[in-house]
Amino acid sequence: MTDPYSVLGVARTASDDDIRKAFRKLAKKHHPDLNPGDKAAEAKFKEISQANDILSDPEKRRRFDAGEIDATGQEVPPRGFYRDQGGGFGGAKYERAGPHESFVDMGGIFSEMFGQRGRAGGGGGFAFGGEDGFDVSGLPMTYSLRIPFLVAARGGKQRVNLPGGKTLDIDIPEGATDGQTLRLKGQGMPGTQGRPPGDAYVELHVEPHAFFEARDNDIHVEVPVTPTEAVLGGRIRVPTVGGAVMLNVPAGSNTGSSLRLKGRGLLDRKSGQRGDQYVKLKVVMPEQPDAALKEFLEKWEGGRAYDPRQSMEQFT
Incomplete structure (x- = not known):
């Protein structure tokens, strides 16, 4: 990259x-x-x-x-690190799982490291002995998963590809946040000698949306309005993360006017409360103003009675 x-x-x-x-x-x-x-x-x-x-x-x-990770976020190994020495144990190296790496043949690695030393008791998740010379529980695996903004906001299923071609549909909770980690029990490295597999941990990365912007649990969005809607007011259809709603635009609104939709933001999973959505209005002229509008503005004396740039003169 x-x-x-x-x-x-x-x-x-x-x-x-x-x-x-x-x-x-x-x-x-x-x-x-x-x-x-x-x-x-x-x-x-x-x-x-x-x-x-x-x-x-x-x-x-x-x-x-500092050169500790590369442009994809992967660890940069120091010189002389294992994977710089070509070849793996029994021909097995390591494989990528998303942006992370994990050893494929942990059995071969432990056999090479410890050999036939007889069985060792105690914790640590493994003991030596048996047919292969070791007995090890499955190790955890970590993945990074990019999810669409609205999937994080609303919740839903998202597919993750696991090593070996296996796919798994995982449940994304409503109100998921960037950097949140989900635990998938028993989806990590398989154990040996009948011991259970490890767990998988999926770190979520929420993609930005075309027009929604999250700030904590609030949503901010800029919505264009016509000059008629801004001057006379009216009801307009506004998108929210939960679907479109109708919003009252007060008469005399201007570009930059901000309106609040209470409870239309993101779910805070800790408190169970929802944030709000703030709608910033932007007055947009038609691309091709018609003759009637041009004629009105040419005759509108009030348009010459004020200077919207007057406040800028003090800075020049």
């Missing part, structure tokens, strides 16, 4: 706010919902999402800058 700073078009000294703004700008341009069927836009969106995943997390950014 390309350097995440280059992907987002920011300097290595960029502030958190610079990174957030750069990502939002690119995400809106390349989001699949706004580019249906465009494979190039979809690939670009995944690339900028992964770059933002690294740079928006202070610890991941620090580790990337």
